[in-house]
Amino acid sequence: MIRGSLLESLATTDFVNFESGQVRPLALSPDGSRLFVTNTPNNTLDIFAVDGAALTPLHTVPVGLEPVAVAARSNNEVWVVNHLSDSISIVDVGAEVPQVVRTLQVGDEPRDIVFAGPQRRRAFITTARRGQNSGYPLEEYREAGLPRADIWVFDSASQDFVFSGKPLTVINLFGDVPRALATNASGSRVYAAVFMSGNGTTTIFNAPEVNAGKPGPDASVHGEPQPATGLIVKYDGQAWRDEAGNDWSERVRLSLPDYDVFTLNANAPVPREIDRASGVGTTLFNMAYNTARQELYVTNFEARNEVRFEGPGTLGSSVRGHIADSRISVIDDNQQVRAVDLNPHVDYSVPQGQGVPAAIKARSLAQPVGIAVSPDGERVYVAAMGSNKVAAIDADALDGSYQPDGGRQVKIPGGGPTGLALDAAGKYLYVLARYNNSVVTVDTSSLQVAGVEVLANPEPAHVVNGRPFLYDATLTSSNGTTACASCHIFGDTDHLAWDLGNPDEEVVPNPLVFTQSGRPEPGATFHPMKGPMTTQTFRGINDSGPMHWRGDRTGSNREVVDGRLESVEAAAFKEFRGAFVGLLGRQSELAEADLQAFTDFALTLVPPPNPLRALDNSLNPSQQLGEQIYFNEVTTGGNLLCNDCHTLDPLRNQFGTGGRVSDEGPGITEDFKVPHFRNLYTKVGMFGLSPNFMAFGNAHQGDQVRGFGYLHDGSMDTLDHFFSAIQFNLAANDERRFAIIDFVMASDSNLAPVVGQQVTLDASSRYPAAAARLDLMIQRALAETERPECDLVAHGVVAGERRGAWLRADGFFHLDSASADPLSVAAIKQLAKQPERAFTFSCVPPGSGKRIALDSDGDGIYNYDQR
Template sequence: ADGTHLFAIHKADSRLIVFDLTQTIPARVQEIMVGLEPITVRQRTGNELWVVNHLSDSISILDWVTGQITATLLVGDEPSDVVFAGNPQRAFVCVSQENLVRIYDPTDLTAPPVEVPLTQNDPWALAVSPDGQSVFVSALNSGNDTTVISAFDVDDAGGPPPPNPPMDPDLPQPPRVGLIVQDESGVWRDEVGGDWSAYAGYHLYDHDVIRLDAATGSILQSYSGVGTTLFGLAVHPVDGRLYVTNQEALNRTRFEPNLRARFVQNRISVIDPGTGTVVATHLNPHIDYDNPAGTPGERALSLSIPTAVAIASDGSAVYVAAFGSSKVAVLDQFGTVQHRIPVGDGPCGLALDEARDRLYVLRRIPGRIDMVDLTDDSVTSLGMGYDPTPPVIHTGRRVFYDGVNSSAHGDLSCASCHVFGDMDHLAWDLGDPQGQFVEGQSQAHAGFHPMKGPMMTQPLKGLADTAPFHWRGDRPALSDFNPAFVSLMGRDQELSPTEFSDLESFLFSLVYMPNPNRNLDGSLPNPPAGPNATNGHQLFLTGKLVDGGGDCVECHENPSGAKPLIIPFVLLPGDQDFTVPQLRNEYDKVGFDDTAPWTLRGVGYTHDGTEDDLDTFFDSRDFTFHDQQERDDVEAFLLAFDSGTHSGVGAQWTMDGTNEAAGIVRVQTLAAVADLGEIGLVAKGRDTSGDVRGWAYMGGAWQSDRASEPAWTLQDLLNLAGDGRDVTFTGVYAGWENRLGIDRDQDGYLDRDELDAGSDPGNPFSVPNPADAPEPTLTAGSMRLEPLWPNPAVRAARAAFDLPENAPVSVTAYDIAGRQVRSLENGATMPGGRHELSWDLTDDTGREVASGLYFVVVRSGDETRTRRLVVRR
């Protein structure tokens, strides 16, 4: 890099943003669409950047000067990072869901990559040694050498240690439960030191960080004891020490009262790669854990969810982004906090500009960059362009991650265990010996005892239509988790109804990644031999595999596999009632083998993780398989269970004029899936005039980003490819094709039309006809109407507006001819503040409106605000 430009990822808008740093206030000079959920950008040469697209399973290789995508490399499931090392230079790509690194020759992308399997769970971050001879890989969900002894083994051994605090004598006999143990120098010990090695004949690799030879890709060394959840990784530029930001989970400790406000520590670990020595430093040594209530001063200093890390060129200062604390911590080279710099919400990326005494901080809530002047820690916030995220999602995301608001000491949040809204791949015993017993639904049900035993952290994705929640179904609604902010997080009171409503909105927006075990068209694999998911699906539906002649689907209903049913304990192994869980992430639980001497994970399937694989689960239940083939087939189906996100979402292909034969079937498959409404499909490239263009697939034809142009065909787009005019096709979520293809800011004006007219397609307040748009800057006391979302809308649209004071309001939808279509609010007086309304896209008679352009008008007093809405049927 020449130090004149900054490259930043705008995840929410699927774009790479380029800033010119030679200006007093850095200005955006390029905004290039890449793949879905871009999370990493690295510069290989002067003009060439590699952008890692986590959802698209790809890397976008582009020329940032021209803004052209030159190649799209399909690298595997959920890539997370890329670095360049070795001589000749090679590209090392971290493929998190496949637990491996793929090594590419960047000068010949057609050459097969070298694959390096890793004994890691979700390898995540990469770094290169100062001499360029080693590449280091850290694992996101690395674990902490814990596993669970089954309830039956614990019972055989005479039971768990006595509870502390003692059990309330008025409680009934507790159920038999498992016990979390931790490997201490080869011995499995419980929280009081009891030896359980006789019941666990395996050990965990715990390879938190692995060192690769940059020349050969071979594994040279591994480092353990670094942390449980590892986020950022950086190398000291002088002496080569590794700095790893991480969380350490204290899940061996039993019971919620003992874990209250202290279940995770936020740390940085420093590794000497030569000696293998690991020194972990607590980033919050100021916390007084003997005062469970905490103090405002304590919370103000705390650092939560340490993510990105950057190191000064002389190694004298280490910068750490605290995602859950809205701070950047400045550490010395030993990991001791020297001071803290307040920044905006959700800091997740760092770039040092030592020539200008600046630190650039990428923020996620919302997508912005904070420019820190390191001479006085002053902050200037830089916009990243259009952010399509609804405001309520930003607000809810803040509640989810914010340690200061969530916890007594300011260091914990929901995300401390539900990492990025997912699992931490650990079991926790959050029972309470002094808690209350809840009677069962009937005499056949055991009821809910407060000493419930170890339970796996569950993802918070795909929650719609999966109530009741938690393993036992003891939370009828998400709001029933609100007491945990007091009993577990240590707050003095629950979240307010507004805060929890915002949190719910965010959580219900989370979805799973596409299942990598399904075909691109969404179908199940149907191989001629071996495990067959297609046959497994049929057995799941009609195979009568449940003892007594029942079918799996009778409980595990489609589409999620969940059912609002609490099964009595008498029908299950063990002593507790359980609900029917969803099955959308079974593929993400593999890696535990309790028959091997060494295994990757210490937990697997069922509520406490003690079943190491699905075949073992089948053994422990009364299933009636006829042979091993049927077992293998059903297991294959469960590992390919529909995640709720179509396999075509994120899928890409770049046509360059030479690879049409290799990619045409892929593109045609995506178009066929889009015709079914399962996904959207867009294309990006340049036309024969050299203009940057976009297209959205609209059922057999392609709408360009110039409204006056006739529809394009696929062949028209293929004819463009070549001579530096590569065309990149991307499958997107259904309904996103307009925004990502032709109308980025959803203002009703197409992107190229805006560029031709001199307006900004990434700013809904900038349109070709300024008189037709809201003022970009509103005076104090003005009413504000936010962009409608989603836009285009298929089933419903939401309008959010702010009132400066109490006032009567009318909200009306009109068609393009100016005729009233629907009155959404008719003069009712509303209090000052933010309001949201939903339009179900029906008219005043209850009939669905047709596809087309509509206007939503909000009037209050003498003020009127208008937004455009595209409806697609």
């Protein structure tokens, strides 16, 4: 079925696809007797008994939304990182019926966890520096030079933790959002990697000097002059240069130190940063420490966004078939970095798209998201998600002599391997296969698959079937190294700008409706040399109209699919068919059936709730003033309201765009589709503008954590500068300008901010704070709003049996037992307060409560179907 809106999607399935990237989805108990698996789509921790290659399912424990990492503190206690819930589930796995006994609230979108420090009792957790649980001032997005990567540290032995769940400390690191963690052998050091740390690139805004000095070509092969655009430059250690080596340092007003991996002293009374490494990679996926060699291994992409253009490269350069290098970077104890290319056998000088020998493609490794080291340190295992393989690599070869060997690569049934766990003897490797949600056991001595256990999966068939087309480089490129996920990391963005124009294409008409006139503009065109543009997320494309920054994937040629006229968005997404040849280097476009499967998957991707909006969905005074200005006051010289262009109407699934095009006015020579607002908060961290950019931005702003900010090309550093531009009448009034910024930063998303939030209620002294959080969640679940905010579910163990409950509109919790009467709110609170008992309450997406509460084991069968 073609889905034209999120509401239609929710009407046909109770599953919401966030496509969270798994980081540490597998962990073995210290004694090796059990395997713990984060079942991300099912929101559960799955527990298996381990007997060599044999895995026996034991328990399924409901945790938070989108669990992506797990670590065992002991044989009886496991901590689970819930990416969408901004929480940590502490699970008693020693009980006869394992259950969550405590929930910790942490910063936004936590990703990984390790135990380190004295007796390894300290938990280190990566989060973004934001979110309703973080306690930071909301206005921090206006402050230059701040660290934006947080490591939350909990000491399980401290009184503050035992009685109130407080962290020992939150370590601030000078980077963007962090992802992976690793420890040395003793646990005295913790290593933290910034997820999308960048590669020292930024965009200088177009100006007469820039357009006069940028490398050729300056016109298409057909002679049409290139529009005035910005230019991507890269810092080489001495100067900011374009791909031709021209020095643009005088036009860059920021520094990018590019700190990638941080070393923390885990044993200090208060853990702290003690060292940093740079030049590790652009997108850092995972890490493992080789105790025998005293080396840290980091799997990563190194993006090539400083190279311009897609297509055949007739007039110059092209990234076709070579977007990013898949690598392992080795960091020694002196913080020296050595990068190892995982595909040295591929000759990129051969024109891509014309076929690569099958033997070459078969050896390629794409998107190395998981890594493990053998106990003796002699072998390194890499999970190549984009190649459906795990590679066994000799550690000696990471000195720079590595050559891929197909005989030492294991094809993973189900495809899309993400996580690895190796037993203490190094005999069996357990692999999480994301495409079909299964655990695969590999015998490391023979490098053969020894078993497969398929996990419960609530994902609809179109999600499962379409997912490989995002990641699988063997399907989507001729050399096996490149896929859509090379830039759209886990269906999102890489936070870079790329100049993917194609001088070999022609200027074509722009048929889209303009906001100012309400009609197409005669003579409006799309030039094939469009200049730098930041990578856009797939999340939310289902409700945003034509695609690309300019809307040049117009969706004009809609077709009837399965008896229905497809949406504009579906038709627009299919217009990317040419990118498989022109950008990824495939020999031919995808077959129509495959393109349809990819489309059906991509249009399910949903952004997370806005972490800057209050959990009760209210607005503070500044945001309220911004809302008033936004909807009621003329803010531009064109006599327009903000909402006239950036349409904000959640009931119609419009979150900052109505799909129309805007004439951008002075300084920008192309016309652009009005973009949505939902990921504005993720772009914070660049401060410093090109000289004379719209008459401001001359002062050098020093070190920054990001090289790309706002506008289509990322050249606008802050929304403060954006709203100070001459197109608006807000420059002279700080209060009103900041109010608009505060409002759009906290604007509505597809899901209310309370979605994902959790609390565990028990008989401990933590009860008052937990009860207050639960009251808020109940209020939001029962709120009579035009858009339902969430369903509230509860999970716990009663009389030795796992129970789920769902709060219905009647104000009662209905249990998954035909013999159990519905419980009032007071009754379920009292039940949770009894000794040796805990109930965990979770706000889940509207429409999914019935499944999540009444199908706790994820087998697709409701334990008690209460209609």
